[in-house]
Amino acid sequence: MIKASLRFVWLAVLAVVAVQAQAEGTVKIVDQYGIGSLLLKVVKDQKLIEKHGAKEGLPIDVQWNTLSGGAAVNDTLLSGAADVATIGIGPLLTIWDRTRDRQDFRAIAALGAVPVYLVSNNPRIKNIKDIGEQDRIAVVSVAVSQQGRLLQMASAKAYGDAEYARLDRLEVSMPHADATTAMLAGSSLIDLHFSNAPYQYQELENPKIHKVLSSIDILGGPSTGSVAAASAKWRSDNPKTYAAVRAALADAAKLVETDRAQAAAIYIRQDGSKLSPAFVEKILGDSEVSFSTVPQNTLQLGTFLHKVGVIRHEPKSWRDYFFNDDPSLKGS
Template sequence: MPAPFALLPKLGRFTTTLGLSLSLFASSLLAPATAQAEGEIRIAEQFGIVYLLLNVVRDQHLIEKHGKAEGLDIKVDWTQLSGGSAINDALLSGSVDIAGAGVGPLLTIWDRTYGRQNVKAVASLGNFPYYLVSNNPKVKTIADFTEQDRIALPAVGVSVQSRYLQYAAAKLWGDKEFNRLDKYTVAVPHPDATAALIAGGTELTGHFSNPPFQEQALENPNVHVVLNSYDLFGPNSPTVLFATEKFRNDNPKTYKAFVEALAEAADFAQKDKGAAADTYLRVTKAKIDRAALLKIIDNPQFEFTVTPKNTYPLAEFLHRVGAIKHKPESWKDYFFQDAKPLQGS
């Protein structure tokens, strides 16, 4: 675990970072994305077990394998970023071709590029519960957070964790109060937020996390679950991969190789959790015990699949509260309709 984040009271830098990110996002909407040539693909991922399918794809060189089946030698470039805003900026600026982020950032970028770059999801990365955890014993529900608390999440107002928190707030206080807790949230990468929550002693008393960071935090007896995303939507796909319409159309063989590689990785991870755990440790160099990791992955609520599940309730909510302008009629509006995934929600 990295050293505790040297953190709050230095909240100002989060505000500055957020403002810069939003500015970059706005400017990138005006700049044309530069598509890579057929035979090249640049992929941006974030942190956590939810990106394990990409670890398998990378470790087994599956894109290259399926590219060769199409008579194509594919060059694959990998990068790691934190937060949906940074991911969206990278995609729209043409720095990456495939973006990995939550359903929240997907719906934001789908809405803002509607009729232009037409960004849509390629596939899900699986179904996983996300926990909002806290080390403040007074916080039993989201209604208990006060001005003295700060909640870490990957990107304020954009990340899927932020959107889940807004959905929960609307459920409790009504749609007009959907952003009631936004003022308590700060953008902190999952590893740093986990370390800070475990160490305690800062204003950071909450973290809307993802696996394995939420499970690592819960090993501390002072940390407890405040909210489970499955309580909001049931089993759902929180994290997806998305791309511009131009990349998909201009690079059909590369795109197909990527989709086929991801489907093979999902089948591998779901059938052999032990091998999947080994892959995660090998690729990410994560400092987590293999037995502990395997216990997390063996959670029956985890499912590695490219087929999206229960993403539409969040999309409908975001339109209802005005967070996105365009209302999708179904999940098919913001997912490319390829051979895989075949059925979703």
């Protein structure tokens, strides 16, 4: 009887070990459209996760999906449909705040500092205070997207913290590609679009569209816009796969830095873009654009979101919502 019980326990242990072993070597990644997550597109195109796994003797099955908007991406992370995902700093702070001491979602790495612009085709609108009840602002996810959070920050600066959500009711949820088409066509549905790259650059090619505000204006300088995020549990259960993801992102950053033409070609290929290589290369060469896995100027948004009550826990450092894999990194 005792031997049978011990055998049962041993089989149970083996089953747990087998499940853990099966977990290593598979990663489900959800990306978003746009140049802001170029590093992940390079990782996918060049099969960099698979290459780093192979170096460690671990075949890695990488499964990819692409969605539009931070809210949808957060849902995939929370449901377990994705292990790693591209999200903006605003959505990251929200999911970090709500899952502390549970799944504990944090950023693996920054994906770059690519500014986002609020643009308008209405000549009446010169600054945020010109936006009125008759106007409509396209964002990928009302209030909760990266652009939505930045607009709240801009509203607080213009009208005071109590009015941070003043413009939320004027927002319309719309994918960036659809909003760009509407703006260029002069549609009556929207007259502003809080955009991202490459769409904002396409829009500004039209002389009837102008920039009202940028993330650089709101945050006082360049800042990381998007990150790759995962849960602490997935990280601890899959240390080799996690390490391969981190190493792949670092390699992708080097490629973008050293070969702009190849990076542009990869973006066009992976996003199915019809933009010319020269146009994309021009964006990548913009002095406001950079790609680094080290976070830049992110804490300010977290401090604001806590101050107005959007998140309950105040981050004291960028390391609170990033995994501390390299204590020597000098992020912000």
